[in-house]
Amino acid sequence: MNTVEKNVGVETMELNVQAMLFEFFGGLGIFLFGIKYLGDGLQKTAGDRLRDILDRFTTNPLMGVLAGLFVTVLLQTSTGTTVLTIGLVSAGFMTLRQAIGVIMGANIGTTVTAFIIGINIGEYALPILAFGTLLLFFFKNKKLHNFGQIFFGFGALFYGLGLMGDGMKPLRHVEAFHELTVQMSTNPILGVIVGTVFTVLVQSSSATIGILQGLFAEGLVDLQSALPILFGDNIGTTITAILASIGSSVAARRAAATHVIFNLVGTVIFVILLKPFTSIIAMLQEALTLNPEMTIAFAHGIFNTTNTIIQFPFIAALALIVTKLIPGQDSIIEYKARHLDPIFIEQSPSIALGQAKEEVLRMGKFAVQGLKETDQFLKTKNNKHSAAALQVEDAINNLDRKITDYLVLLSASSLSKVESEEHGNLLDTVRDIERIGDHFENIIELVEYQQANKVKMTGTAMDDLDKMFSLTISTVNNALQALDQNDRTIAEKVVKKEEEIDGMERTLRKKHIMRINEGNCTGQAGIVFVDIVSNLERIGDHAVNIADYVLGEDH
16 A cells, blocks of 8 residues: 555656646746747837947947847847847948947846846736737737737736746755755855856746746745856856857957857956845845845846946957957948048039949949859858858948938939939939849849759759859949949940840750750759849849940930
8 A cells, every 4th residue: 555655656746847847848938939029029119220229329339338228128138139239240330349338238138127027917917918919819000919919928928937936836845956056055156157057058048037036036046046147147148149150250259259258257256246246135125125036137237237337448458359369350341331421412512423423333343242142152052152142232222222312312402414414323323233132132042942942953054154144243343334434335345245145044045945855954943043044134134224324315
């Protein structure tokens, strides 16, 4: 009979462990989904202009801190802000010093989630979820839909926390867990390691801080143990930026390194000052009658804010350190317009027109660079070429907006007949160059389709594409030369080359049909081949448009 009772006890314990794991990991999943959904809803409500906020409001490191804080509150993830910042530094929109300010601000911004958790409205999680669902499924208005997403994410966050808390309650009866917390009290380095490793595994400091708030609320860890774990959580969150920067640009690796150094230095300082910091937090908890969750939120906020204040004066030194650690050039492409100074529009419209032309030519050089990278991607299938080409295309789109806006402002000025004609031609040229960017982006998508579906092309087909690519790049180059030098001879050469591209397209289509008939080419390969040829032919058309502007109405 005793044996039966023992077996029943073991089975019950196993069932409890299973329930504990199911509740904890299920709650973690719902919590992470809630944060993501809440961030997406906030971002949509604010308008998809977060990158513009970072671009425009980071004129100095202090503004960078404020912009980083604001964007992180909207995104509900410091990693998302860091990734956006990395892209802007790579693109030449932001200096490394400005980026360090944004990363510091992001660290403060990410503490907002802990304060939200500290409000402790878990008992209302399900009604909040229900209200969010109501807005999502029963209203078609986009704004209400976005608010529904915010409420649903908010409710999911608290519901997930509740499940995790229920899953962690049985830990109070596990002796090994008690021993670990005692060791963390006496050895803060162990707490830092535990926090770091757990955040690396979960890939979200908000989640691990939330779990820590739950553990502290249940009395499973004391304040002396909880704070080192909190410091470790902040180190662990840098792993996402590190992973994102692997194989990326120099700027990306430097920004990731800054994130790591910033949190490491802060952790070292606060571990040294652990006893006084613990006393301050305990005093705050008592003075403000904070609940356990809010106590950890305050500790998190004070840690990151104080860390920022301490390291802010040393931004230049931080930038120098990471530049020495990771040598190389920051940006691949400088997105920002170089020649569009608004002062010329008022003082000298003719100079402004000349400046706009310089920027159009620079935009054209980007188009040629993008075509070359796309050609290399087709030949090598190396993703670094597709990434470079897409970055160029992004730069072209940005210059398209900036130049068009500049020319629209210039149109209100007094221009001569010749200048008005050139003004119109430049507007049309900008549109043609932008379309060239769209076409090489189409080709990248076709090559990616080819890779994903393991579509093989014959050697003959690849040789034909190589010849057509070379001719197309040469034609675009000549069109830009003709525009730059206002040279009719070069413009006429472009017209002839474009006729050659048209002839080549017809020939290659026929050769492709023959290959299919002979069984040398599959239908999928044929689709990719014909679409690439078609896009190259369209690029040739845009090149001849630019040449026609030089040739004028006589042509």
